[in-house]
Amino acid sequence: MKERITEELKVAMKARDTTRVSVLRMLLAEMTHLEKSGEEFVYQDVVKGYAKKLRKAIEEYKRLDVPDRVEANVAELAIVDEFLPKQLSDDELEKIVREVVTSENYTSKDIGLAMRTIMGKYKDVADGKKVQSLLKGILAS
Numbered sequence: 001m002k003e004r005i006t007e008e009l010k011v012a013m014k015a016r017d018t019t020r021v022s023v024l025r026m027l028l029a030e031m032t033h034l035e036k037s038g039e040e041f042v043y044q045d046v047v048k049g050y051a052k053k054l055r056k057a058i059e060e061y062k063r064l065d066v067p068d069r070v071e072a073n074v075a076e077l078a079i080v081d082e083f084l085p086k087q088l089s090d091d092e093l094e095k096i097v098r099e100v101v102t103s104e105n106y107t108s109k110d111i112g113l114a115m116r117t118i119m120g121k122y123k124d125v126a127d128g129k130k131v132q133s134l135l136k137g138i139l140a141s
Contacts, residue, residue, distance in 0.1 A: 001043040001083065002031055019072075023079045026050065044084070044124075051080045085124050093126055097134045108139040 005024055012020035027050060034041045054077040061069040088096070097118060100106070106114045111132070118131050 001047070002028070005031075005083065019075055020079055023076050027080070027083075047080060047083045051077060051084060054080060087127060088122065088125050090130070093130055094134055096122065096126075097131060097138060101135070101138055106139060111135050111139060114139070 005027055009021065009024040009028065012024060027047060030046050030050065031043060034046065054073050058070055058073045058077065061067075061073065097114075100114060100118055104110075104114070104117065114135050115128070115132060118135075119126065119128055122131075
């Protein structure tokens with residue numbers, strides 16, 4: 001993944017795409033920092049972490065009503081999302097949650113167990129907040 005980001009950075013620099021260059025440099029810097037620290041890590045987790053930070057920033061800027069910062073962070077997030085696995089659609093996710101709930105006979109008391117089961121299999125392609133929301137809705141009925 002680091003090689004892909006490096007190649008994308010070269011292309012962005014030639015195209016003078018400052019936003020893209022900035023985001024890709026940030027990702028590479030974080031990866032290089034972790035490599036030098038000797039910590040065990042997965043490149044994809046670095047990208048996920050940065051995407052998560054951007055999503056939180058977007059929510060906060062929306063709450064503070066700062067539209068230019070929201071727009072800038074959304075643009076950055078679009079670039080970061082290119083390096084993440086494609087997420088399941090809401091319909092696909094709901095189907096999976098319903099299948100797991102019915103096959104395991106989970107009740108409303110088993111939300112944590114159901115979350116562990118679903119996220120254990122689909123953590124790379126499913127948003128935990130959406131899964132939790134769906135579980136609460138399905139198990140409440």
